Amino acid sequence: MTPYDMIKAHMTQAIPFAAHVGVELIEIGDGTATAALDQRRETSNHIQTQHAGAMFTLGEAASGAALGGALAPVLLEVRPVASGAQISYVKIAKGRLTAIAQTSAPGSELLDTLKKLEKSPFLSMSTSVMRRVKPLPVCRLIGM
Numbered sequence: 001m002t003p004y005d006m007i008k009a010h011m012t013q014a015i016p017f018a019a020h021v022g023v024e025l026i027e028i029g030d031g032t033a034t035a036a037l038d039q040r041r042e043t044s045n046h047i048q049t050q051h052a053g054a055m056f057t058l059g060e061a062a063s064g065a066a067l068g069g070a071l072a073p074v075l076l077e078v079r080p081v082a083s084g085a086q087i088s089y090v091k092i093a094k095g096r097l098t099a100i101a102q103t104s105a106p107g108s109e110l111l112d113t114l115k116k117l118e119k120s121p122f123l124s125m126s127t128s129v130m131r132r133v134k135p136l137p138v139c140r141l142i143g144m
Helices: 003-014 016-021 052-070 107-117
Strands: 024-029 032-037 098-104 121-128 129-132 138-142
Touching: 003 016, 003 024, 003 052, 016 052, 024 052, 032 052, 052 098, 052 107
Parallel strands: none
Antiparallel strands: 024 032, 032 098, 098 138, 121 129
């Protein structure tokens, strides 16, 4: 089992909401991830297409998995949390959806950036005082 397989198995258990919605993590690599969602009655809206919330959950799960893959060497030491998200719905979606996410740089570059900051890019602890650090744009959804 590769580290990415272990991350995939752990994320499926650690993020119960995505599992509840039905998100399936297909593949995780160094800064990349693919996730899928089958349309069911529970993920549909009033016009029998995929609900916007279900689609957002799919994209968020894929981007989180891509970041998890990028941070694989230190994932047990950090807890990455999204500081923001933006989505545009360009057309209705029916059936099985696949989301592909990629970090803005390979994991080694993101880790170098974090080392330079010496803290998490979202919220850091320093001598028992919490302070905000400017978020890094680290992941984007390539397609859905």
